[in-house]
Amino acid sequence: MRKFYYFTILIVFNSFFYYTAVSQKLDLGLKGGVNFSSLNGIFLFQQEDVSLNLNPKNVTRYTFGGVLRYTITPHFSLQTEVLFTPRGAQFIEDIVVRGQPFRLTGDVNLSYIEVPLLLRLSTVRTGRGRFFYPRPGFTVNGYVGGAAGYKTRAKFRGDISGDLFGVPFEESFGNSVWNRFETLDYVSIVGGGFEYGLNTRIILDIRYVYGLTNIIADQEINDPMKNRMVSVLIGLMF
Numbered sequence: 001m002r003k004f005y006y007f008t009i010l011i012v013f014n015s016f017f018y019y020t021a022v023s024q025k026l027d028l029g030l031k032g033g034v035n036f037s038s039l040n041g042i043f044l045f046q047q048e049d050v051s052l053n054l055n056p057k058n059v060t061r062y063t064f065g066g067v068l069r070y071t072i073t074p075h076f077s078l079q080t081e082v083l084f085t086p087r088g089a090q091f092i093e094d095i096v097v098r099g100q101p102f103r104l105t106g107d108v109n110l111s112y113i114e115v116p117l118l119l120r121l122s123t124v125r126t127g128r129g130r131f132f133y134p135r136p137g138f139t140v141n142g143y144v145g146g147a148a149g150y151k152t153r154a155k156f157r158g159d160i161s162g163d164l165f166g167v168p169f170e171e172s173f174g175n176s177v178w179n180r181f182e183t184l185d186y187v188s189i190v191g192g193g194f195e196y197g198l199n200t201r202i203i204l205d206i207r208y209v210y211g212l213t214n215i216i217a218d219q220e221i222n223d224p225m226k227n228r229m230v231s232v233l234i235g236l237m238f
Contacts, residue, residue: 025071031203031235032064037087039108040211041225056089059107063231069120077120085114085149087227091158100165106158106173110181110215110227112149116189119145125198142192146212149185154178180218185227187211195237205233 039056065083072078088108095104125137157174191207211226 027069029067029237033233037229061086102162111153114149116147
């Protein structure tokens with residue numbers, strides 16, 4: 001519950017940030033892209049009938065959301081976002097159930113509403129076009145910060161195949177794993193990109209996201225697990 005309060009405070013801060021910045025230099029934007037995500041850790045699960053040793057692999061997800069940017073100086077700005085950010089990992093592993101070997105192919109789908117807060121450093125657009133009219137400019141930027149994510153989905157789905165006491169066996173599954181993962185996730189972010197344009201600008205961002213907290217809530221899984229992700233985002237600023 002305490003983590004939920006922290007997330008609520010961050011949402012309130014974003015609202016305050018918006019209303020106090022409208023009279024200043026405020027830029028709005030939309031962005032979307034792809035996440036190349038995985039989980040940093042190993043699933044080790046042992047019971048009398050089931051033995052699992054799963055190594056997470058990368059999976060591709062799509063993301064989108066909005067951007068608010070408050071310019072402090074021509075070189076420095078604060079940026080906050082609200083993003084729908086699916087993450088997860090893929091598993092292709094051999095498992096043992098009641099002494100019988102099987103092949104598991106599946107993926108964990110974790111979705112979050114994520115609220116980053118970033119400190120952004122940027123070059124400045126310079127130069128004017130013919131007759132001193134401003135012309136579109138190109139800027140390069142880098143940023144660092146963190147984010148809180150509120151979990152909206154947690155599912156584990158895939159296929160199990162093998163021989164069950166000499167009989168070929170194959171079955172698909174799809175299970176909710178909501179209670180096995182924490183409600184909130186906190187991550188660090190570092191990235192960079194560029195913008196091109198004048199009043200309306202095209203943006204391209206590439207960022208690396210690494211989890212700061214263990215997302216596993218299941219007491220039967222002893223090893224910590226953290227989100228990690230590379231995102232490529234494209235959008236427009238107004």
